[in-house]
Amino acid sequence: MITLDNVSKTYGSGPGAVQALKDIDLQVPKGTIHGVIGLSGAGKSTLIRCVNLLERPSAGRVIIDGQELTAMDAAALRQARHQCGMIFQHFNLLTNRTVYDNVALPLELMGQSRQTIRERVLPLLEMTGLADKTKQYPAQLSGGQKQRVAIARALASRPKVLLCDEATSALDPQTTASILTLLQEINQQLGLTILLITHEMEVVKTICHRVGLISDGRLVEDADVGDFFTAPGTQLGREFLNDFLKLEAPQALIERLEPEPGETTHPVVRLTFSGDSVSTPLISRLAREHGIDVSILQAKVESIQGRTLGLMIAELMGSASQTQQALTTLESFDLQVEVMGHVQRTD
């Protein structure tokens, strides 16, 4: 439904030029929710604004629903934009229009009759839970309600694609959840293709089917959400994941960690389980087969798009040869093992 073909965007020219996007290739199939995540300044915003040509790419092609936007003149592009709704971080509602009139705006721009506008706007306000707010002005609404108005407005022209530019970044976690639920309903009920950019892993985890990771203007990862959360392919992806899972060893333990093993130390390991390894009774097997004790310091289980992801930080307590064998056994399983360091035994 959306295809970015080798899209680049450069601001300025000569030695002072800034390359915001570098050779981006992205495919978003019909009916999917595709997230793009990245740090601030990575080029996320430029990327989504290149899709409906609010920013014109310096090179490359943008194709939506078989139409090449980058080849269109201004009038054709305006027509094509009716197929492509957009919502924004700061909602961008017209302050001097009521909720009803804000949602009616795209239809007014298309020259629809008052009757048609009415028939379209009222069901949208119903769907977004704003039926009792039609005559209010945006200043009287909460952030979540404003974004609902913006969503209704973006849907008024019956687009095939919805672009979300940090749509939940200005909202509190509870409101974010309700907006994400709404987006998911829209995706399922209307079959709308959604491309969203965000810096929040929570958003990706909750509603996205696929996720792209953008870093320094390049798309460095593009994967199924389940794969990305269980085995990110890049260091930045792992950082995002660790940050999101917040599985940090207790501070007291970190202070005791030594980089090299000694005569009287135990290894501390971080284990990441996914897929089949989640259900393996691993800890008891280690204890039984290698005669060691396993002290679980931190553990967490997440369910992401129907897949389970387990994380654990544990101290392997036993003699040097026992723990070494245990580590070898661990590595033979389908899971990631990282030795974080070694602590002096206290027993």
Next chain:
Amino acid sequence: MSSALIDLVWQSTLETLYMVAVAGILSALVGVPLGVLLYVTRPRQILAQPVVNTILGIVTNVGRSVPFIILLVAIIPFTRMIVGSSIGTNAAAVPLTIAAIPFVARLVEGALNEVSPGLVEAAQSMGATPMQIIMKVLLPEARGGIINGLTITIVALVSYSAMAGAVGGGGLGDLGIRYGYNRFNPTVMLITVVVLVVMVQLFQSLGDYLVRKSDHK
């Protein structure tokens, strides 16, 4: 206070109101579109035309930098062409209008500048034409600021109209100079000032009321 004096004050008040009304309406009719042009032709704006923008900017600045009393006499040939005479209340309304147009234009440009660029972007993402953006986004969203600018213009026109006496335009300022200053009549001076103060207060209050009513920010 004699009834003759009351008549004189009343007559002068009407002259002032007439000049302010004519200049206010005409300068708004020309100044608002000019202000819109000044804004939308800026670089990176919806109708970016850097050359046009620079020329319009220079013309506007020239208009604003000529002292009103000089403009009043400098454009006498033009005034004669428009109203057929270079003296009288109508003749005074012409330079007042000319002086107010660039003033209005800059205030409107400033009001439009206060509209969040995100709103223009949202309208663009919906496929709005530049004209639709002006009529449905920029002007309605800047409504409060524009009304505020027009109020400032009206108040400035009340003050400028005091100089209309120089071309026989009449009005309260002229009354104050001729009767109050030249004939050493402090009562007349005081009355004209009081009437002017009340007039300005009323215009400002009306403007503030309209801003409050029209703006939902």
